[in-house]
Amino acid sequence: MNGCCLFTRSNLSLRFAEIDAGRHQPSNPIPINRYNVLLTRNDKCYLSGDGTTLNEQGALKPTADGTDNVLVKQGSFSYTSPEGIPISLTYVADELGFRPEGSHLPVAPAVPPINF
Incomplete structure (x- = not known):
């Protein structure tokens, strides 16, 4: 009895996964x-x-102590949102993060200086 229920649950889960996966696929491939x-x-x-466009450049940069390298990337991409709004983003990714x-x-508000 438990084996039958387990099979039914597994089969049902797989079917829901197939339905969900099909919902998010574009109808026409974008070249x-x-x-x-x-x-x-x-x-x-x-x-x-x-x-949609993407431009990215990267280079290895020596660490401050000179014992290793860090991959530094900078770039940009742009696309049009589903609402028709043009989106453009530039970025730098290095030892300080993305x-x-x-x-x-x-954008976070400016942090006021602390007076001691």
Whole structure:
């Protein structure tokens, strides 16, 4: 009896997963019109059929103590949101973390200085 119920639950879970996966797939594939990669400099860019673009450059930078390297990347991408709003984002990713900038992103208020 437990084996039968287990099979039914598993089968039902798989069916719901199939339904959910099918809901998020685009009806028409979006073509990649241009794709360039330069492995020696860790650069890449692409342009897709819906106007999405990506440009990224990377380089190894020595750490402060000189014992290792850090991959530093900077780039940008842009696309149109489902609501028709153009989205553009630039970023830097280095030893200080990922730092994106874009007009659609919230900005924290300036922190007032502390007076002692």
